[in-house]
Amino acid sequence: MHVPAAGPTARPRRVVSDLPRYSRAAGLNEVRWRASSNESTVPPSPRVQQAIVETAAQAHLYPSLQGDLLVADLSARLQVAPEQIVVGGGSLALLQHTLAAYTGAETEVVHAWRSYEAYPILIGVVGATPVPVALDATHTHDVDAMLAAITWSTQAIIVCNPNNPTGTELPRSEIERLITSVPANVLVLLDEAYQEFATTDIDGLSLVRQYPNVVVFRTFSKAYGLAGLRAGYMIAHPEVADNVRAAAPPFGLSLLAEAGARAAWADTTHTKHIVDVVCDGREYLRREAAKRGLDTPVSGANFVWLPVGSRATELQKACVAHRVSVRAFDGEGVRVTVGDRDAEDAVLAAIDSLQWAATSDTRSLAD
Ligand SMILES: *Cc1c(COP(=O)(O)O)cnc(C)c1O
Numbered sequence: 001m002h003v004p005a006a007g008p009t010a011r012p013r014r015v016v017s018d019l020p021r022y023s024r025a026a027g028l029n030e031v032r033w034r035a036s037s038n039e040s041t042v043p044p045s046p047r048v049q050q051a052i053v054e055t056a057a058q059a060h061l062y063p064s065l066q067g068d069l070l071v072a073d074l075s076a077r078l079q080v081a082p083e084q085i086v087v088g089g090g091s092l093a094l095l096q097h098t099l100a101a102y103t104g105a106e107t108e109v110v111h112a113w114r115s116y117e118a119y120p121i122l123i124g125v126v127g128a129t130p131v132p133v134a135l136d137a138t139h140t141h142d143v144d145a146m147l148a149a150i151t152w153s154t155q156a157i158i159v160c161n162p163n164n165p166t167g168t169e170l171p172r173s174e175i176e177r178l179i180t181s182v183p184a185n186v187l188v189l190l191d192e193a194y195q196e197f198a199t200t201d202i203d204g205l206s207l208v209r210q211y212p213n214v215v216v217f218r219t220f221s222k223a224y225g226l227a228g229l230r231a232g233y234m235i236a237h238p239e240v241a242d243n244v245r246a247a248a249p250p251f252g253l254s255l256l257a258e259a260g261a262r263a264a265w266a267d268t269t270h271t272k273h274i275v276d277v278v279c280d281g282r283e284y285l286r287r288e289a290a291k292r293g294l295d296t297p298v299s300g301a302n303f304v305w306l307p308v309g310s311r312a313t314e315l316q317k318a319c320v321a322h323r324v325s326v327r328a329f330d331g332e333g334v335r336v337t338v339g340d341r342d343a344e345d346a347v348l349a350a351i352d353s354l355q356w357a358a359t360s361d362t363r364s365l366a367d
Contacts, residue, residue, distance in 0.1 A: 019124050023117070025327055027320035033343035036325040038164070038303050040225035041339030042277055044260065045270035048226070051263035052256050059255060066245060067253035073265050074233055078205060083238040086245055087261075088252035091193060091219040091232030094244065095158075096122050098215060098234070101247035102187055103128040103155040110149045111158040112141045114165060114332055116191065119158055128155065139166035139297045139305065143178050156187040161202055162194045165327065165335035166307075167282075167299030169200050172207075179211050187240070190216045194301035196223035196271065197278055202300070205235055212237040220257075222302055224264040225274055230254070231261040274339075278302040281338030288348050307333040311354070318350035 011017070025036030043049075067087035075082045088094045095118075103109055105127040111119045113132030120130040133149050136142040141159060150157070159178070162169045179188050188211070190204040195218060204216035215236040221227040231253060234244065253261075264271065285304045286296045296304050308315050309331060316328035319336075324346040327335040336347050 013127075015124050015127050019121055020117075022121065025325045026316060028325050030323070031320060031325045032323040033340055033346060034325050035303075035319075035337040035340070035343045035347065036327045036335075037227070038222060038301070038335075038337045039227045040222065040274050040278075040302070041281075041337075041343075042225055042270075042274045044225050044229075044264060045267050047267050048260050048263040048270070051259045052229070055256050055259035061255065063251055063253060063255040063258055065250055067258050070231075070233070070253065070258050070262050070265075073262055077265070078235070080205065080208070080235055081238065084208070084235055084241050085233055086236070086241050086248075087231070087233045087258075088248060089230040089232070089254065089257065090221065091191070091217040091234065092118055092122070093230075093248070093252060094232055094234045095189065095191065095217055096125070097244050097248040098187070098189065098236075098240075099123060099126045099128065099156065101243045102240075106153060107155040108151060108153045109156045109158065110146055110154055112146065112160065112163065114329060115158075115160045116164045119160075129153075135163070135166065135168075138168065139163070139307065140168040141170050141174075143170070143174050146178065147181050150182060150186065154183070154186055156189055157182060158189045158191060160191045160193075161204075162198055162300035164193065164301065165303065165329065165333070166297055166305045167194075167301045167303060168297050168305075169198055169202060169300040171200060172203070175204075175207065179207065179214060182213075184213065186213065188214045190214060192216055193219045193222055196275055197302050198300035199298060200300065208235050208237070212240075215240060220261045220264060223271055223274055223278075224261070225270075226257075226260055226264055229257045229260045231257040277339050281341065281344055284341070285336060285338055285344045285347065288344075289351070292348070292351050294351065302339060303335050303337045305333055305335055306351075309333065315350065315354065318353050319347055322346040322350040322353070324350070 107128045109123045110131045123130040133146045207214045220231040312328040319326045
């Protein structure tokens with residue numbers, strides 16, 4: 001295909017040209033199983049598919065300005081006022097709008113690292129400075145270190161709970177300690193994309209009720225199996241919600257996404273099935289990894305973190321050779337999405353192929 005030879009003379013903002021680019025998992029096109037993007041291995045239920053198909057005939061019409069019908073459904077079950085709910089085309093988009101509304105040039109946003117790779121990009125785009133804070137030795141958010149990273153310029157702090165890619169959970173007491181210790185002007189953004197899979201009671205909503213500077217982000221992409229549809233929601237104080245709506249383009253939630261999300265929200269049996277499949281898969285993978293001398297942190301998400309350190313890339317290559325894509329973080333570990341036993345077995349076969357026998361100790365694996 002023809003690509004213009006001369007580049008544009010228009011220059012992007014400096015922060016944009018310097019941004020890291022989103023990465024795609026290696027070998028995605030050659031593999032049989034995708035365990036690299038934390039998608040649900042279970043497709044949406046027939047009821048959800050039917051709702052999407054039925055809505056297609058109205059696709060010439062704009063959706064409601066703010067996804068009113070989905071907001072009403074969420075409000076009824078979650079028992080929060082509609083004014084506190086913002087829906088959009090994925091929770092990442094909502095996080096982006098929140099950062100645009102509350103942060104920007106000469107402000108800082110504190111977040112854990114390793115955590116979700118989108119954070120430094122979303123923060124950078126709005127012109128703010130990401131301030132990464134290392135996880136502790138158990139791969140968990142280090143609340144004291146995050147508090148110590150706060151300066152006069154800090155406008156927001158992001159907590160990914162359970163954390164992507166390590167799956168670790170932060171207890172409510174620790175989150176509450178963080179909320180009550182930060183300066184009153186700092187927004188605490190709780191990314192609960194994996195809340196439905198958590199092993200502990202993760203409930204940012206009760207914190208939103210108590211503290212006006214707390215925002216919770218949730219998604220239909222994981223436990224509702226709708227990653228391809230793009231739907232998410234956030235819960236905040238009405239004033240915060242209003243400012244985020246103001247900062248976002250209108251009609252952020254498509255008509256089809258609203259119909260699919262509403263049907264998925266109503267189909268609680270199907271969501272429970274997705275969660276059950278994930279819980280089963282992650283227990284299996286963790287148990288089998290342990291037999292091979294590979295200790296993994298308890299996961300509250302739809303993936304397992306293999307902390308293999310400097311051997312991450314090597315393990316990823318072996319996984320692709322066994323026809324399964326995984327996400328490697330060089331020098332840190334490998335994240336494996338669960339929910340398909342054949343894919344989990346392929347990952348275990350890849351581990352075996354690297355001769356990480358059950359006799360070797362974890363230290364040598366993670367060196
Ligand atoms: C998958 C994921 C999301 C979901 O993003 P959507 O835009 O709703 O698909 C958000 N945060 C984290 C940490 C995730 O892993």
